[in-house]
Amino acid sequence: MAKYEYKEMKDTRSGFGDGLLEAGKRNPNVxxxxxxxxxxLKMDAFKDAFPDRFFQAGIAEANMMGVAAGQTIxxxxxxxxxxxxxxxxxxxxQIRQSIAYSGKNVKICASHAGLTLGEDGATHxxxxxxxxxxxxxxxxxxxPCDYNQTKAATIAIAEYDGPxxxxxxxxxxxxFTEENEKFEIGKAKIFQEGTDVTIISTGHCVWESLKSxxxxxxxxxxxxxxxxxTIKPLDEKAILQSVRKTGRVVTAEEHQMNGGLGDSVxxxxxxxxxxxxxxxxxxxxxxxxxxxxxxxxxxxLGESNITAAALKVLKx
Amino acid sequence: MTNxxxxxxxxxxxxxxxxxxxxxxxxxxPGGSLGCADFLTALYFxxxxxxxxxxMDGTNEDLFFLSNGHISPVWYSALARSGYFDISELATFRxxxxxxxxxxxxxxxxxGVRVASGSLGQGLxxxxxxxxxxxxxxxxxxxxxxxxxxxxxxxxxxxxxxFAAHQKIDNIISxxxxxxxxxDGDVEDVLSLxxxxxxxxxxxxxxxxxxxxxxxxxxxxLAKAKxxxxxxxxxxxxxxxxxxxxxxxxxGTHKWHGVAPSDExxxxxxSQLEETLGDY
Numbered sequence: 001m002a003k004y005e006y007k008e009m010k011d012t013r014s015g016f017g018d019g020l021l022e023a024g025k026r027n028p029n030v031x032x033x034x035x036x037x038x039x040x041l042k043m044d045a046f047k048d049a050f051p052d053r054f055f056q057a058g059i060a061e062a063n064m065m066g067v068a069a070g071q072t073i074x075x076x077x078x079x080x081x082x083x084x085x086x087x088x089x090x091x092x093x094q095i096r097q098s099i100a101y102s103g104k105n106v107k108i109c110a111s112h113a114g115l116t117l118g119e120d121g122a123t124h125x126x127x128x129x130x131x132x133x134x135x136x137x138x139x140x141x142x143x144p145c146d147y148n149q150t151k152a153a154t155i156a157i158a159e160y161d162g163p164x165x166x167x168x169x170x171x172x173x174x175x176f177t178e179e180n181e182k183f184e185i186g187k188a189k190i191f192q193e194g195t196d197v198t199i200i201s202t203g204h205c206v207w208e209s210l211k212s213x214x215x216x217x218x219x220x221x222x223x224x225x226x227x228x229x230t231i232k233p234l235d236e237k238a239i240l241q242s243v244r245k246t247g248r249v250v251t252a253e254e255h256q257m258n259g260g261l262g263d264s265v266x267x268x269x270x271x272x273x274x275x276x277x278x279x280x281x282x283x284x285x286x287x288x289x290x291x292x293x294x295x296x297x298x299x300x301l302g303e304s305n306i307t308a309a310a311l312k313v314l315k316x
Numbered sequence: 317m318t319n320x321x322x323x324x325x326x327x328x329x330x331x332x333x334x335x336x337x338x339x340x341x342x343x344x345x346p347g348g349s350l351g352c353a354d355f356l357t358a359l360y361f362x363x364x365x366x367x368x369x370x371x372m373d374g375t376n377e378d379l380f381f382l383s384n385g386h387i388s389p390v391w392y393s394a395l396a397r398s399g400y401f402d403i404s405e406l407a408t409f410r411x412x413x414x415x416x417x418x419x420x421x422x423x424x425x426x427x428g429v430r431v432a433s434g435s436l437g438q439g440l441x442x443x444x445x446x447x448x449x450x451x452x453x454x455x456x457x458x459x460x461x462x463x464x465x466x467x468x469x470x471x472x473x474x475x476x477x478x479f480a481a482h483q484k485i486d487n488i489i490s491x492x493x494x495x496x497x498x499x500d501g502d503v504e505d506v507l508s509l510x511x512x513x514x515x516x517x518x519x520x521x522x523x524x525x526x527x528x529x530x531x532x533x534x535x536x537x538l539a540k541a542k543x544x545x546x547x548x549x550x551x552x553x554x555x556x557x558x559x560x561x562x563x564x565x566x567x568g569t570h571k572w573h574g575v576a577p578s579d580e581x582x583x584x585x586x587s588q589l590e591e592t593l594g595d596y
Contacts, residue, residue, distance in 0.1 A: 031452070055448065055483070063441045063475035070445020073430050074373050074453055078445070093435050094472070098442055102422045102432045 003217075004210040006174035010147035012204075013111040016168050017042025019154025020079055020109075024050050027077065030158055033068055034081040035061045040170075041081035041111050061086045062094050068106045069098040077158055078106050084113035084167055085126035088133055099163050100136040107157050108133075112170045113143075114254035115282070115299055116204055116292035125287035131259020133165040134232045140164040140185060141232040143253075143261075145206035147175045149229060152183035160185055167203070169254075171292045174207050186230045188238035194224035197310050198242045201252035202228050202261045205280065205301060209252050212306035221310065231261050236268055243269060248316075249277040250309045254301055257281035276316035278309035320531050325592040326397065327357040327531075331562045332589050333393035333406055333596060339582045341410035344418065347572035348464060349390035351495050351528065351557040355462070356394040358534045363542075365457060368399040370427035378457045379430065379446055383439020384464035384493065385419040386574070392416050395428040396596070403596040437470025439463065440490060444480050447488045458545060461490040466498030469507050474519070480550040481520025489541045490552045493528070495559040497570040513554055522549045528557035563588055 024030045024046050031053040034043050038056070047054040057064035061082055068078035080087065087110035088095070099106045110129065117125045134141045140162060144150040150168045157164045177189075191210060201209040206227045213223040224242050228235065243249055249269065251262035262279035269275060282299050296302045330353045338344035360366075364378045382391050389409065396403045401415075408414035415424040419434025431442045439461055447459045467473065480488065492512070496503045503509060513523045522544055526537040534555075541551050559573065560566025563585040577585055 052452070057479065058475075058482075060475035060479065062438075062472040063444075063479050066438050066441020066472065066476065067445035067448065067479065069431060070442035070447070071449045073379070073442075073446040074375060074449035074455065076449050076452065094438055094441075097432050097435045098438050104431070 003214050004176060006176045008175050009172040010175050011170060011172050012144060012147055012150040012168035013040070013170060014042050015144070015147040015150030016109055016111065016154050016166070017045055019151035021045045021049060022151070023155050023158035024053065026155070027158055029075055029077050030079065031055065031071055031076045032079045032081065033057050033064050035059055035064050035086060037082050041109070043081050061091045065091045065094040066098050069102060069104040072104045072106060079109050080106065081109050081111070083124060084110035084129045085124050088129040088165070089126060092132060096136060100139050103138065104163060105161055107164045107166060109154070109166045111168055113167045114169060114204070115287045115295040115301070116169050116171045116254060118171065118292050118295065119289050121289040122286040127256045127282050127287065128259060129167060130231055130255050130261065131263070134259070134264065138163060139232065140230065141167070142185065142230050143167040143203040144229050145203055145227055146173060146177050148177045148179050148181060149183065152181060153229065156183040156185055169204060173204055176207060176210070186233045186235055188235035189227040189229065190238065191225040191227060192223065194222035194246065196222040196246055197248040197250060197314055198224045198226060198246045199250045199252065199306060199310065200226045200228055200239065200261070200265055202231060204254050205252040208296070208301065208303045209306055211303040212310065215303065215307045216310055221314065223310070228261055231264055234264050234268060239265060239268060240273055243273055243275055247275050248313045249275060250280060250306060250313055251277070252280040252301065252306050255281055257283050276313050278313045280306050280309055323357050323361055323531050326361055327353045328590045329593040330357055330390060330393045330397060332586055332591060334389040335563070335577060335582055335585050336595065337389045337392070337406055337409040338576045340407060342576045343410055344389055344576060345386040345574045346389065346577065347497065347559040347566060347570070348384065348387040348493060348495065350563060350566065351559045351561050352387055352390050352462065352493055353562070354531055355491065355528050355534060355555060356390050358531060358538065359460060360394040360398040362535060363538050364460065370400060372430060374430065375453065376455055376457055378460060380460045381431065381439045381443040381446070382420060382462050383433055384436060384462065384467050385433030388416070388418065388420050391420060397593065400427040406596045436464070436467040437472040440473055440476040443488060443490070444476055444485055447485045448483065450487055458542065459488045461488065463490065463492050464498070465492055465494045465496060465503050465509060466506070468492065468509055468512070477516065477519040477521065484548045485550050486546050486548050488550050489538070489545065490550070491555050492552060493557055494554050495557045497559040497573060499570065499573050501570055516552050520549065522551045524551065524553045526553045526555045528555040529561055
């Protein structure tokens with residue numbers, strides 16, 4: 001019997017939509033904006049519950065980011081919603097100047113991130129967004145791993161004062177974290193402890209990492225699995241504590257290797273405790289059309305890739 | 317209403333501040349700053365219902381957003397002279413460890429500034445957001461903005477213009493500094509705006525003309541604009557100005573957009589502007 005099982009498959013964007021509704025119920029200052037993707041972002045429930053607090057921005061993302069920045073003046077907590085590509089790369093300067101540098105309490109909520117967007121192809125499959133956002137001083141960057149964690153993260157960021165980038169995805173994906181588990185920004189979640197190798201992963205790759213841990217244990221390898229949902233600020237303490245024990249690291253993420261979670265972990269370890277490390281990520285390539293699972297296989301982000309990387313790092 | 321002569325006298329001092337700040341920093345943007353000195357004087361010393369004890373939320377007070385952040389000298393002077401911070405701080409403009417950055421920012425907690433600006437075209441969107449929040453908060457005060465005419469070449473301005481009309485944001489009075497100058501030359505030659513009034517009208521805005529160097533006309537136009545708020549339509553004032561206004565050798569050219577005067581040029585310029593409130 002498998003160690004890790006899931007009861008259902010749900011999309012993380014629905015976790016965002018349900019979390020947004022809850023955040024809106026808890027705090028009347030929560031407002032939401034969307035750039036013509038209300039259905040895709042699952043923001044309809046919020047829109048229906050709070051029509052006066054929902055703002056349709058149209059296909060004009062630059063303006064939407066600026067409006068959100070301005071809405072904070074007077075105490076609102078704006079959540080912007082569009083695809084990850086249009087939430088970051090398209091509006092980078094607006095985020096940089098009007099939100100990050102200006103220290104505005106805007107929650108940039110980005111769906112359809114990464115390869116698992118699928119059939120729409122590389123124009124929409126942004127794999128650079130974590131890097132873009134984590135480079136901005138003061139920006140919090142979060143990439144939850146399943147529906148429950150995304151919902152909890154959405155509620156948690158409404159209570160945090162400052163700019164946040166929340167990244168989630170399109171496909172239905174296993175739901176394997178506890179319902180109503182408290183989400184702590186910047187706090188790593190340790191799924192299992194082990195002594196031979198630490199697998200550190202984020203987003204959709206966390207499920208792949210857990211499956212990989214099962215495979216590795218069948219081969220007699222003791223694996224520690226850490227879920228870093230908050231890429232910035234990074235839970236340096238949890239990572240260093242684990243790596244001092246195992247001495248071997250594999251990172252896994254649905255993002256470019258340049259600028260992603262692995263890059264942050266490598267920086268931390270290089271400066272504090274250098275050990276052999278392998279990085280599962282997209283290696284300087286654009287994506288393409290296909291089914292999520294096909295793309296994970298072709299671009300090397302799945303369980304078998306993580307398992308192979310762990311076996312490799314154990315030999316180094 | 318504030319005495320017109322008093323405002324004119326204040327604007328002369330603000331022009332002196334601008335020149336001395338830019339000269340002191342050996343960099344900055346005197347041309348557009350001088351051109352907008354009368355407008356910002358009217359705004360800060362007569363029109364705005366604002367508090368001097370600055371707080372970011374600005375509840376129940378009028379808010380001003382400078383979208384063309386490069387004319388920071390005129391704004392800093394107007395803020396200091398109207399009591400937001402000590403005028404002695406104007407001497408730190410563009411220097412290390414100063415709150416008076418080359419382009420305005422909230423990052424150093426300078427009173428009066430509510431968002432960073434400098435990268436052009438972003439201020440209108442931010443101001444519209446603040447206007448929406450005022451509506452949600454049942455706050456009857458108004459939002460004012462200033463933009464350069466060259467700045468209107470940025471696409472985001474037109475996204476914002478569309479959004480404002482669609483959302484019926486009628487608690488905003490935007491002003492465009494129409495000096496027809498930008499860094500590379502005349503706006504007309506660099507990238508023409510065409511019939512700007514007709515463009516704004518087509519986007520659903522109420523358009524008012526204004527002479528940016530006639531203090532009486534500025535006050536009348538701003539009063540008229542205020543009377544037009546609350547009617548479901550955003551308002552824009554097309555303000556005709558001369559870049560470098562008040563200093564003869566800086567007028568009639570785009571060359572003083574972003575150049576500091578030499579010692580001799582400063583002396584010449586200051587001799588044309590009366591010191592009315594005492595230099596900082």
